[in-house]
Amino acid sequence: MNTLQASKPDFDYVASVYRWAEYLALGSQLQSTRKHFLSALNERRHALILGDGDGRFLASLLRSNRSLSATAVDTSKRMLRLLKKRCAEMDSRLVTMQATAQSVQPSACTDLIVSHFFLDCLTQQEVDSLVAQIANCCRPGTWWLISEFQIPPRSPWRFFAKTYIRMLYFAFFVTTGLCVRQLPETRMPLSSAGFERVAYHQSLGGLLYSEIWELRSKAVSTHTQPPATMGSSTLNEG
Ligand SMILES: C[S@@+](CC[C@H](N)C(=O)[O-])C[C@H]1O[C@@H](n2cnc3c(N)ncnc32)[C@H](O)[C@@H]1O
Numbered sequence: 001m002n003t004l005q006a007s008k009p010d011f012d013y014v015a016s017v018y019r020w021a022e023y024l025a026l027g028s029q030l031q032s033t034r035k036h037f038l039s040a041l042n043e044r045r046h047a048l049i050l051g052d053g054d055g056r057f058l059a060s061l062l063r064s065n066r067s068l069s070a071t072a073v074d075t076s077k078r079m080l081r082l083l084k085k086r087c088a089e090m091d092s093r094l095v096t097m098q099a100t101a102q103s104v105q106p107s108a109c110t111d112l113i114v115s116h117f118f119l120d121c122l123t124q125q126e127v128d129s130l131v132a133q134i135a136n137c138c139r140p141g142t143w144w145l146i147s148e149f150q151i152p153p154r155s156p157w158r159f160f161a162k163t164y165i166r167m168l169y170f171a172f173f174v175t176t177g178l179c180v181r182q183l184p185e186t187r188m189p190l191s192s193a194g195f196e197r198v199a200y201h202q203s204l205g206g207l208l209y210s211e212i213w214e215l216r217s218k219a220v221s222t223h224t225q226p227p228a229t230m231g232s233s234t235l236n237e238g
Pocket of ligand 1: 009011012034050051052053054073074079099101102115116117118121
């Protein structure tokens, strides 16, 4: 396992207040977004959870799918401590690793990757290489459940979204030392790595979205256009 780099953000400082800060800012919207596709994950058997923070999503996932085991990777010791506490009753199905997501390879049995509001902590280059690395290690049929912020292209919410995201990055810079300043593009790297989007849901005028991508084939070498947005909530397994 790689050692953690000193320049990386440290979420230890915000771990204990993270949940309350989130509720104060957007109420239950983030948790609803994380859990939107929960019931679609019942056939999955082993999940790799990247940067789940205090473990609220993972606890829900392990409770709703009793056949699933999970590996949770996070750089923050305090976040991992909260996650383990929250998942204590399911700990026989849980492995935790304090490491960067970039340093961990999914095991051969992994059929679900989860990253909620995590890829936005990475630079574009880090997202590109993480996606390529995961695609390289996983079997076709693996799902990647992603929730993220986005700036909706045409929406009365666009100005609000831009301002909110700017404030969010500033708050994380001050509290954790996160140096990323803008949302990385995720759909292009996923498409290029052989993932295809099979489900999409958005809320708050498009500021928040959740989607499922399925690994269809590996190593598509050229960049392809990401699929167009599929309405406000769809799940089309093909
Ligand atoms: C913005 S929080 C998101 C937490 C949670 N997933 C959510 O939905 O709110 C980012 C989380 O990712 C972790 N993190 C940041 N950079 C990381 C990295 N390179 N590898 C693994 N975890 C990382 C942080 O410690 C934190 O728990």
